[in-house]
Amino acid sequence: xxxxxxxxxxFRAHRRNRARWGLALSAGLTIAVAVVFILSMTFGSVTVAxxxxxxxxxGSPTEKWHTFIIYELRLPRAVTAVVVGxxxxxxxxxxxxxxxxxxxxxxxxxVSSGANVAVVxxxxxxxxxxxxxxxxxxxxxxxxxAAIYFxxxxxxxxxxxxxxxxxxxxxxMASLTSYLLARATLNDARAAMTWLIGSVGMAKTSDIIAxxxxxxxxxxxxxxxxxxxxxxxxxxxxxxxxxxxxRVDRALLMLAAVVLVALATAAAGPIAFVALMxxxxxxxxxxxADESIxxxxxxxxxxxxxxxxxxxHVLATPISTGIVxxxxxxxxxxxxxxxxxxxxxx
Amino acid sequence: xxxxxxxxxxxxxxxxTPPKVSIAKRIGLGGGLLLALGALAVxxxxxxxxxxxxxxxxxxxDAFFDPSAISPDLTVIRDMRVPRTLLAIAVGAALAxxxxxxxxxxxxxxxxxxxxxxxxxxxxxxxxxxxLIGVQSAGGYVWFAFIGAGISTVLVYGLAATGREGATPxxxxxxxxxxxxxxxxxxxxxxxxxxxxxxxxxxWQVGALSGRFMPVFWQLAPFLIAxxxxxxxxxxxxxxxxxxxxxxxxxxxxxxxxxxxxxxIIAVLCGAATAAAGPIAFLGLMxxHIARFICGPDxxxxxxxxxxxxxxxxxxxxxxxxxxxxxxELQVGVVIGIVGAPAFIALARFRRLVQL
Numbered sequence: 058x059x060x061x062x063x064x065x066x067x068f069r070a071h072r073r074n075r076a077r078w079g080l081a082l083s084a085g086l087t088i089a090v091a092v093v094f095i096l097s098m099t100f101g102s103v104t105v106a107x108x109x110x111x112x113x114x115x116g117s118p119t120e121k122w123h124t125f126i127i128y129e130l131r132l133p134r135a136v137t138a139v140v141v142g143x144x145x146x147x148x149x150x151x152x153x154x155x156x157x158x159x160x161x162x163x164x165x166x167x168v169s170s171g172a173n174v175a176v177v178x179x180x181x182x183x184x185x186x187x188x189x190x191x192x193x194x195x196x197x198x199x200x201x202x203a204a205i206y207f208x209x210x211x212x213x214x215x216x217x218x219x220x221x222x223x224x225x226x227x228x229x230m231a232s233l234t235s236y237l238l239a240r241a242t243l244n245d246a247r248a249a250m251t252w253l254i255g256s257v258g259m260a261k262t263s264d265i266i267a268x269x270x271x272x273x274x275x276x277x278x279x280x281x282x283x284x285x286x287x288x289x290x291x292x293x294x295x296x297x298x299x300x301x302x303x304r305v306d307r308a309l310l311m312l313a314a315v316v317l318v319a320l321a322t323a324a325a326g327p328i329a330f331v332a333l334m335x336x337x338x339x340x341x342x343x344x345x346a347d348e349s350i351x352x353x354x355x356x357x358x359x360x361x362x363x364x365x366x367x368x369x370h371v372l373a374t375p376i377s378t379g380i381v382x383x384x385x386x387x388x389x390x391x392x393x394x395x396x397x398x399x400x401x402x403x
Numbered sequence: 404x405x406x407x408x409x410x411x412x413x414x415x416x417x418x419x420t421p422p423k424v425s426i427a428k429r430i431g432l433g434g435g436l437l438l439a440l441g442a443l444a445v446x447x448x449x450x451x452x453x454x455x456x457x458x459x460x461x462x463x464x465d466a467f468f469d470p471s472a473i474s475p476d477l478t479v480i481r482d483m484r485v486p487r488t489l490l491a492i493a494v495g496a497a498l499a500x501x502x503x504x505x506x507x508x509x510x511x512x513x514x515x516x517x518x519x520x521x522x523x524x525x526x527x528x529x530x531x532x533x534x535l536i537g538v539q540s541a542g543g544y545v546w547f548a549f550i551g552a553g554i555s556t557v558l559v560y561g562l563a564a565t566g567r568e569g570a571t572p573x574x575x576x577x578x579x580x581x582x583x584x585x586x587x588x589x590x591x592x593x594x595x596x597x598x599x600x601x602x603x604x605x606x607w608q609v610g611a612l613s614g615r616f617m618p619v620f621w622q623l624a625p626f627l628i629a630x631x632x633x634x635x636x637x638x639x640x641x642x643x644x645x646x647x648x649x650x651x652x653x654x655x656x657x658x659x660x661x662x663x664x665x666x667x668i669i670a671v672l673c674g675a676a677t678a679a680a681g682p683i684a685f686l687g688l689m690x691x692h693i694a695r696f697i698c699g700p701d702x703x704x705x706x707x708x709x710x711x712x713x714x715x716x717x718x719x720x721x722x723x724x725x726x727x728x729x730x731x732e733l734q735v736g737v738v739i740g741i742v743g744a745p746a747f748i749a750l751a752r753f754r755r756l757v758q759l
Contacts, residue, residue, distance in 0.1 A: 160577070164584070165577075165580065208748055208752070209752075218751060218752065220573055220576065220577065221513065221572060221573060221576055221747075221748075221751035222748050222751055222752070224518065224576045224577075224579075224580050225518075225744050225747040225748045225751060226744065226748070227580070228517065228518060228684055228685070228740065228744060228747070229740050229741065229744035231740075232609070232610070232684065232736055232737050232739075232740030232741075232744075233737065233740070235605070235608045235609045235610075235736070235737075236609055236733070236734060236736075236737040238605045238608070238609075239605050239606050239608075239609045239611075239734060241605075243598065243601070243602050246601065246602075246605050247595070247598065247601055250591050250594070250595060250601065250605070251595060253591065254588050254591050254592060254595075255588075329584050329585075329588065330584070376592060377588075377592060379588055380588050380589060380592055383584055383585045383588050383589075384585060386581070386584075386585075387581045387582065387584070387585045390577060390578070390580075390581040391562055391578070391581065393577075394562055394563065394574050394577060394578055395562070395565065
């Protein structure tokens with residue numbers, strides 16, 4: 058009797074420890090996001106002390122002009138960085154877990170490039186604004202993701218073939234985008250090109266609200282569904298045998314991920330490689346294979362926050378956030394390739 | 404990936420010497436080349452005759468055979484359509500040969516100057532030269548284009564080729580996508596600082612042949628023609644490389660040196676083509692496969708076929724873009740993208756068809 062209970066007990070204790078460790082990590086990451094959030098509002102042409110930032114944000118500023126600087130200039134940008142980062146981190150992690158492939162990020166799946174074309178087309182051809190553009194981004198992202206899914210063929214999406222298909226489709230989307238830029242008016246082209254590099258500085262309030270609402274609903278929902286992802290990681294066959302309704306779970310999670318990345322793209326443009334990096338970094342930090350989507354989202358937020366801080370303050374003139382993440386992401390991809398070289402699989 | 408000859412094309416696919424081609428086959432392939440040349444001539448004629456301004460065929464002949472005749476139609480032909488057509492032929496040949504060399508050197512069916520980020524590297528270098536250093540003429544910034552193309556070639560190939568398996572299609576495409584993403588976002592950032600440059604850049608970035616006049620052609624033609632001529636002689640070393648590094652080395656070929664020379668030729672071809680027409684993707688991918696389909700795995704035949712079929716395809720796409728949306732025009736880069744992306748995807752899906 059005791060012999061059968063002993064392992065069960067230790068297993069339970071182990072589980073409890075892991076849950077505690079996970080909770081502590083999540084709390085730590087949340088605090089880190091909050092700290093960087095406040096710090097990002099202290100720097101600028103005028104430095105505002107962190108404590109004054111907090112006071113001004115909650116509505117009792119030390120000095121009157123703090124309110125203007127925080128609310129009008131810095132808070133929108135800081136909030137955008139957090140929500141866009143959360144959305145990108147979560148969607149990247151969902152795709153990576155769902156497709157069991159570290160390279161399965163919206164950057165390569167064509168979701169971003171599809172959303173790009175849709176937004177530029179909506180902006181240049183039909184003068185869409187605000188929520189209409191967000192909707193266009195969602196539709197474009199979906200259409201492209203679906204096209205790649207089907208073109209990659211049966212079972213192809215968990216392998217490497219879909220990356221080739223995704224890169225091919227992305228190249229087509231890129232050439233359509235540059236065609237749209239060439240036929241637009243100069244002002245439209247300029248706005249669209251700025252947006253295409255990806256920067257959190259130019260998000261409109263409507264974009265941020267749409268994204269925040271989507272996050273409030275989809276982040277908890279996908280975190281709950283994410284627990285079932287652990288079953289999916291055993292492979293479709295095993296998961297089905299264990300009673301998981303993989304089809305519905307997959308569809309729902311994919312839906313959530315596409316909506317999140319499309320809204321983030323509509324808000325801040327395609328900020329490169331954040332979705333690609335967030336999940337693996339979160340896994341590195343916790344040192345475990347199964348990883349909560351929430352922690353990946355928090356890491357995504359941290360990446361965008363730091364990238365935007367660097368973009369604004371490192372050089373004499375501010376640059377776009379997307380350039381910084383691109384410069385960080387490209388070596389990361391190089392590292393993935395080199396690692397694949399070493400293990401001999403790719 | 405050992406080179407496996409198409410059984411129909413070669414009697415003994417794995418012999419170490421280049422496969423022997425029968426006399427009849429040789430005559431057939433030579434005739435095919437003449438056919439391609441004829442198609443090129445016909446398309447070049449259409450490229451001169453067709454456009455937003457309708458010009459009679461008689462006037463087209465006048466433009467060539469009656470140098471004293473002067474009329475607005477003749478000016479359009481001599482100053483706009485002829486340079487455009489000549490440039491299309493040179494750029495088409497350069498990109499197709501660049502793609503063929505790339506596929507041969509990397510032994511990779513999906514290698515393409517556009518997908519691998521070579522054109523993006525050239526584009527970034529050109530934009531930097533114009534914006535930051537103030538170079539004005541095409542003859543001036545073409546040197547920067549070579550450097551940019553060379554850097555991204557070495558970067559992408561070096562990244563993908565380390566390791567036991569060598570440059571697999573996935574690793575090449577991934578490295579290319581990463582390099583392209585970074586280079587093109589920096590390019591946009593540089594351009595955004597200046598409205599005039601942005602306005603020029605957005606027409607150049609699509610990949611277009613319109614608005615290129617005779618001076619541009621004369622400045623770039625030496626590089627395009629010299630690069631193409633050198634590339635045409637690369638058949639033998641490419642055939643040897645196709646057998647694998649070990650066999651090539653055993654046959655006495657200095658593999659590293661050959662590769663470096665071929666990469667330098669690729670950088671010249673792709674850099675000059677990008678300087679002339681902007682970053683055009685997929686042409687260098689498709690043409691070698693069409694050529695290989697016609698004449699089998701022998702690069703001594705693939706190269707001349709590519710040199711003729713590249714301009715044929717580019718001119719066909721350019722004319723299509725002019726006719727479909729007349730009196731406006733769809734830039735040739737967009738037409739090639741619409742044709743080429745499905746071809747790329749088909750190749751990625753059915754890789755067994757195109758193992759090199």
